[in-house]
Amino acid sequence: xxxxxxxxxxxxxxxxxxxxxxxxxxxxxxxxxxxxxxxxxxxxxxxxxxxxxxxxxxxxxxxxxxxxxxxxxxxxxxxxxxxxxxxxxxxxxxxxxxxxxxxxxxxxxxxxxxxxxxxxxxxxxxxxxxxxxxxxxxxxxxxxxxxxxxxxxxxxxxxxxxxxxxxxxxxxxxxxxxxxxxxxxxxxxxxxxxxxxxxxxxxxxxxxxxxxxxxxxxxxxxxxxxxxxxxxxxxxxxxxxxxxxxxxxxxxxxxxxxxxxxxxxxxxxxxxxxxxxxxxxxxxxxxxxx
Ligand code: G1P
Numbered sequence: 530x531x532x533x534x535x536x537x538x539x540x541x542x543x544x545x546x547x548x549x550x551x552x553x554x555x556x557x558x559x560x561x562x563x564x565x566x567x568x569x570x571x572x573x574x575x576x577x578x579x580x581x582x583x584x585x586x587x588x589x590x591x592x593x594x595x596x597x598x599x600x601x602x603x604x605x606x607x608x609x610x611x612x613x614x615x616x617x618x619x620x621x622x623x624x625x626x627x628x629x630x631x632x633x634x635x636x637x638x639x640x641x642x643x644x645x646x647x648x649x650x651x652x653x654x655x656x657x658x659x660x661x662x663x664x665x666x667x668x669x670x671x672x673x674x675x676x677x678x679x680x681x682x683x684x685x686x687x688x689x690x691x692x693x694x695x696x697x698x699x700x701x702x703x704x705x706x707x708x709x710x711x712x713x714x715x716x717x718x719x720x721x722x723x724x725x726x727x728x729x730x731x732x733x734x735x736x737x738x739x740x741x742x743x744x745x746x747x748x749x750x751x752x753x754x755x756x757x758x759x760x761x762x763x764x765x766x767x768x769x770x771x772x773x774x775x776x777x778x779x780x781x782x783x784x785x786x787x788x789x790x791x792x793x794x795x796x797x798x799x800x801x802x803x804x805x806x807x808x809x810x811x812x813x814x815x816x817x818x819x
Contacts, residue, residue, distance in 0.1 A: 537582075537657075537660050537680060539585040539586070541588075542589070545590055551787075551789070559593060562596045573664070576626070578660065581676075584629055589637050589646045590635070597634075635649055642758025644760050647761055648748045654742075655742075664736075665787035666784070673737060679777050685772065686739060687774070698723065698731065704717075704719050704729065747768050
């Protein structure tokens with residue numbers, strides 16, 4: 530088999546949530562479309578995919594999410610107007626995405642949690658390994674590209690993790706694992722949003738996953754968990770018992786753009802980056818944050 534065939538070539542973006550923390554803006558604008566400087570969050574997630582060799586991108590959407598499809602489509606009227614003004618360059622960045630990737634969409638009819646959203650996306654990814662991108666986690670240093678390398682080595686589901694302080698651990702899926710190389714663990718247990726006193730470690734899962742297709746079998750048999758929702762964490766916990774699941778520690782910085790604080794931090798960071806005031810140096814930035 531060619532080495533290329535081991536690479537993950539598809540990604541799924543669950544994008545059906547209400548974006549509660551950003552209401553009232555998200556009453557009519559999908560949270561994935563909130564802009565960091567002049568580009569919506571999904572733009573950054575899609576670019577990360579492209580840089581990791583993933584061009585086949587599926588969205589699990591819901592009501593009120595049509596703006597995502599419109600963003601990822603041509604707009605002949607606008608293009609004509611811009612052309613007349615010699616201003617087509619405004620669309621260059623998004624055109625690059627539109628012309629390079631294939632986008633597919635499926636609607637999640639009921640909001641039954643992240644696990645249910647992934648299961649809804651099954652027809653879009655088939656029986657191939659695929660990446661999952663939660664667009665509100667905006668990452669520097671392209672974790673997906675690094676996870677592709679880990680996948681080549683272990684051929685197993687991979688979750689990206691980050692050290693999380695105790696007061697925030699209850700916002701994350703948390704792993705317990707055995708470190709097999711620096712920053713890489715075999716997952717022994719995963720718990721969704723535990724109380725700090727019950728957390729099996731300080732390693733919280735962030736919104737980048739590579740999943741092998743048997744995850745769908747586990748998801749189909751996963752009963753509702755925390756919050757009455759079908760949790761991806763629970764299905765991954767079963768997969769970790771039956772097969773192997775790997776946790777990989779992020780090397781770069783991550784902005785939690787699902788929170789107002791993280792969103793503002795990302796906005797400031799990318800604004801300065803755009804203005805050329807700051808060179809992208811994920812490691813240094815991360816160290817500074819800690
Ligand atoms: C989801 C997952 C959680 C993970 C988090 C990462 O939670 O359920 O395990 O740690 O994404 O962002 P959410 O933030 O959607 O509540």
